Amino acid sequence: MNFIELKNVCKSFQDHLALQNINLELEEGSVLGILGKSGSGKSILINMLRGMKDYRPDEGQIIYNLALCPDCLRVEPPSRKDEKCSCGTRLELQRVDFWNCHRSLFAAIRRRISIMLQRTFALYEDDTVIDNVLKAFPDDSAESTYQALELLEMTHMTHRVTQIARDLSGGEKQRVVLARQMAKNPMLFLADEPTGTLDPKTAELIHETLLNGVKNKGQTMLITSHWPEVMKLLSDQVIWLDNGKIIQKGDPETVVKSFMDTVPLPEKKDHTLVANPIINIENVKKHYYSIERGVIKAVDGVNLVVNEGEISSIVGLSGAGKTTLSRMLCGLTDPSSGKINVRLGENWIDMTQKGPQGRGRVTPYIGLLHQEYSLYPHKTVIENLTDSISLELPAEFGKVKAIFVLQAVGFTENYAQLMLHKYPDELSSGERHRVALAQILIKEPKIVILDEPTGTMDPITRVQLTDSIIKAREELNQTFLIISHDMDFVLDICDVATLMRGGKVLSSGAPTKIVADLTQGEKEKMLKNT
Incomplete structure (x- = not known):
């Protein structure tokens, strides 16, 4: 019935x-x-x-x-x-x-009713993985513990049972959420x-x-x-x-x-790459210390060079160290050791050096879209966009610039005009995600780092984003570093790809080869490890 x-x-x-x-x-x-x-x-x-x-x-x-x-x-x-x-x-x-x-x-x-929402992890951040799942059961019995372990085995998280939730990658958190929701039967x-x-x-x-x-x-x-x-x-x-x-x-x-059938093909344009490095990462490590697990090697001796005007990507399974590496590159997380240098004009800036004479000189020229992005909930779309660049120009100019950047992330001109005075909670999850991306692009940074930019995007919007990034590269000479699990997106847009696993770089090269390496071999390795 x-x-x-x-x-x-x-x-x-x-x-x-x-x-x-x-x-x-x-x-x-x-x-x-x-x-x-x-x-x-x-x-x-x-x-x-x-x-x-x-x-x-x-x-x-x-x-x-x-x-x-x-x-x-x-x-x-x-x-x-x-x-x-x-x-x-x-x-x-x-x-x-x-x-x-x-x-x-x-x-x-x-x-x-159980629900899993887009990019909403809803975990007890200070509790372990197993405790997060156990809290979804009505009682704290031995049977509940066995059932929780079975669910974590189904979601391939048994290797993280005693880890604190806040230390998990986004993909790992999503798997714990799934185990929690299934625990509610x-x-x-x-x-x-x-x-x-x-x-x-x-x-x-x-x-x-x-x-x-x-x-x-x-x-x-x-x-x-x-x-x-x-x-x-x-x-x-x-x-x-x-x-x-x-x-x-x-x-x-x-x-x-x-x-x-309604999804268009992205416009792939030929681009001549010049070996002119703008990012240089040498033997960078980030190690954490946990009472339960000892030393956690989130990033373990990574070397990476990104050239100016390049659209580069970092791919790998959840927990490979991709997001941690991007945060160190932006100066949000300090490395345990190694060198991170970013070129500003003719000068190389040491991103491990704090203060206005160190990384503070270059951070205004780096835009980062976090995987767990956020907008100001009590400000409209146009306020979110113009406040992000501290706009002190006429309001009409701000409106024109906001509409332009909203079109760049896939909105039509008419819909962009309609949504300017809406608040974030009046938008869908995918629309909020695109506004957060527009908030980064409106600053016109020289280096743009995108952490899972297509996670909530439909195929049509993804193609529009692909075309917008290629256009930004051509017109503004922007350099992009994209962390993505969307292999079709990586193949459509990137000049070079880097594969990470266990905090290390396994290989770099043409996206077709790197994606093939990931999709052919990683599942067996993951199953073996878990």
Whole structure:
């Protein structure tokens, strides 16, 4: 029978109609895939089904057909009707209007829904990996410990069981979040781009975990993803959202093909590279010390040269040391040893030397988009952009510059004008990500470091970003260092790639060769290590 029914659901944010007359039926145990460009309404729909604050429908209903205990409000999927509850009462089949039911029932339903959000790790940063998962269980029994270890094995995190959560890489944190959400044994699993920032092989392992740990156990799931393979692997049916409307619904193969047919090819332009180094990293190390694990070699003797005007990339599995290396290059993290030099004009600046006469001379010319970026929540888009460059020029100039840079990250001119006075919480996750990228590009830095720039981007926006970076390189002579798990993006845009694993550089060279090295050999090495 139908587990979830959406009837004429509409949602607006100020003057923007985000969802328009959404009608859906989802059977218990089935998996619905949701495709669409950034800003199409995917995340809004996910948050609405979870009952997140500020996502109440303006019109329409979200109906949950449930097996409900009338005495203790235990909530189960409809197939559990007539079973005996732990309190002794039999579960009764009830049709619940989710957003209009009693507060206690609303809360009971929410507790039975797990959600993974884009780039939101939501971990107890000072607790270990195993403790983070254990806190998702209702009791602290020996059985819970065994189950937690099984879940960490499914997500390939057993080698990090006793590590403190704050010391994990972004990809590792995402895997712990997945283990936590599965530990709740939900009746509904919502996954919003669960592998958008993971390397291909780790993502493949997570997709297998979702298949074995959620779908094959008969749990109902909704998943958004920009990976066509995910839709085909996990989904029973797929909907394509565009501007808040369902424009196609059907089997994964058909809908994915229709969507991908709209994705343009990036414009690959020939560029003559000159061996004129602008970044020189020599034998750099970053070692941490942990009571549980001893010495952690996050970066272990890395040598790297980046030439001026080059689009270079660093690839590798989660936890390889890529982000730590980028933070040392920007002066945000001090190396344990080694040399990091950046050329400013004709002068080489030592990035390990603090103060205005040291790295302070060059940091204004380096732009870094963090994997865990943030915007000022109480400032509009144009305020976020113009404040980031301390603009003291006429407001009209600021508006023109803001619209120009928003177009560079994939927004149309008309939509860029409409969104200038919106606040970050009125944008989708993918739109916020692109505004954060625009916040970096509007400064026109000489060196741009991007940590997972395409993690939440749909294929169409990714192509637009590719074209924008190539254009920026040509017109502004900018140098790009891109940390990415998106191998298609690396192949489309980069001149050279560097493969890292275990804090070391394994090889550098043509992106085609490096990507082949990563995709062919890394899965077996990861499985062996874990």
